[in-house]
Amino acid sequence: MDVFARILRQRAVEPESVRDVDAAWDAFGEFLQVEVEGIERLENDGDGFIVEWGRWGWNDDQPSMSFGRLLAVNGADHRDAPDRQPEYWKVELQLVFGEDRLPLTDPL
Structure with a gap:
């Protein structure tokens, strides 16, 4: 989903090469809260x-x-x-x- 990639990029994390695990984990936690229709x-x-x-x-x-x-x-x-x-x-x-x-x- 593009939403997760966008959240990662907002945290200055490139989706294909995550180096900051804390930032990626925070982004994933935020993505889990997104309502999906x-x-x-x-x-x-x-x-x-x-x-x-x-x-x-x-x-x-x-x-x-x-x-x-x-x-x-x-x-x-x-x-x-x-x-x-x-x-x-x-x-x-x-x-x-x-x-x-x-x-x-x-x-x-």
Whole structure:
């Protein structure tokens, strides 16, 4: 969604190369508050929040964390069809960490 990119740019953060994680997180928090029209009702899971983490091939298997807003967009043109399924859109803030940037943990 262009709204999230616009909010990032207002904070002087380029969407494709985020370096300031705090500013990006604040922008994502603001984006979560934006009302979106044309989505399923809340009771139908029309607007949700998802967190994923791991190592994915598209990030060269580097440690990654993704915060996403998942929207179930209802197709207004086929809204009355009995087998209608919403289209899902995911807007995410994906953070990729280099191996040398992993936090240290205390051994138990």
